[in-house]
Amino acid sequence: MPRKKLIRYSENQEDSLILQPGKLEFESYKNNRSAFFGNDNPITLELACGKGEYTVGLAPIFSKRNFIGIDRKGNRLRFGAQEAKEKWLKNIWFIRTIIHHLDQFFAEKSVEEIWIIHPDPRPKWADERRRLTNPRFLTMYQKILQPGGLLRLKTDDADLFQYSVQMLNEQWRTIVAQTTDLYNSPLLDDHHGITTHYETLFHQRGRTINYLKALPPHIAF
Numbered sequence: 001m002p003r004k005k006l007i008r009y010s011e012n013q014e015d016s017l018i019l020q021p022g023k024l025e026f027e028s029y030k031n032n033r034s035a036f037f038g039n040d041n042p043i044t045l046e047l048a049c050g051k052g053e054y055t056v057g058l059a060p061i062f063s064k065r066n067f068i069g070i071d072r073k074g075n076r077l078r079f080g081a082q083e084a085k086e087k088w089l090k091n092i093w094f095i096r097t098i099i100h101h102l103d104q105f106f107a108e109k110s111v112e113e114i115w116i117i118h119p120d121p122r123p124k125w126a127d128e129r130r131r132l133t134n135p136r137f138l139t140m141y142q143k144i145l146q147p148g149g150l151l152r153l154k155t156d157d158a159d160l161f162q163y164s165v166q167m168l169n170e171q172w173r174t175i176v177a178q179t180t181d182l183y184n185s186p187l188l189d190d191h192h193g194i195t196t197h198y199e200t201l202f203h204q205r206g207r208t209i210n211y212l213k214a215l216p217p218h219i220a221f
C-alpha cells in the first residue's frame with residue numbers, strides 16, 4: 001500500500017465512527033446493528049457519501065433516526081466523522097466499503113431510506129454496470145429497503161438521471177416524484193438545504209440539479 005494511503009488507513013483505524021476492513025466491528029456489524037447505535041431506530045443510508053454532508057446534515061434534524069454514510073474512500077469519510085464528533089452527533093456511523101457489498105451489512109428490509117447524492121456518472125457504456133442505479137444495484141436496494149422505504153437520487157448529470165429514470169421505470173415502476181431543476185421545483189424542501197461538495201462545484205458551473213424519489217415494489221426474496 002502506498003505510504004499516504006497507509007497513513008490514512010491507520011488514521012481511520014483509530015477513528016471511532018468509521019468501520020473499515022481490519023476492524024473487528026466491521027465483520028460483526030450486520031448481526032449487531034443495535035449495539036452500534038444503542039437503539040433500533042430506523043436507518044438511513046447515504047451512498048457514495050464522500051464527506052458525508054447528508055449524513056451529518058440530516059442527523060441533527062432527525063434525532064430519532066440513525067444515519068450511515070458509505071464510501072470506498074476513507075480520507076473523505078474522515079471529514080464527515082470529524083464533523084459528527086465536533087457536533088456531538090450520536091446517531092451517525094460511516095462504513096468504508098464498496099456499495100457492491102451493501103447486502104453483507106444490511107439484512108433484508110432493514111433500511112428505511114437510501115440517498116444517493118451525485119454519484120459518479122460513469123458515462124462509458126462499458127461502465128454501465130458500475131452506475132449506482134444499474135439494475136443489479138436496484139435489486140440490492142429493493143432487498144434491503146423496508147416496505148414503503150424510499151430511494152432518493154440527486155445528480156447534476158443529465159445523462160445519468162435519464163438512465164436512472166429509465167431503469168427505475170423498467171424495474172420498479174414507481175417514481176414518486178422527479179425534477180430536472182430541483183432549485184426551482186416544489187420538491188426543493190426534500191433536500192433540506194444541504195449542498196454537497198460536488199453539488200456546489202457543479203452548480204457553480206451552471207448545471208441544474210436533477211432529483212427523484214422512488215419506491216421499490218414489494219417482492220419476497
Ligand SMILES: C[S@@+](CC[C@H](N)C(=O)[O-])C[C@H]1O[C@@H](n2cnc3c(N)ncnc32)[C@H](O)[C@@H]1O
Pocket residue numbers: 047048049050051070071072073076097098099100117118119120196197198199
Ligand atoms: C462524485 S463523488 C460524490 C461525493 C458526494 N456524494 C458529493 O456529492 O460531494 C462520488 C463518490 O462515490 C464514491 N464511490 C464511487 N463508486 C463507489 C462504490 N462502488 N462504492 C463506494 N463508493 C463509491 C467515490 O469514492 C466518491 O466519493
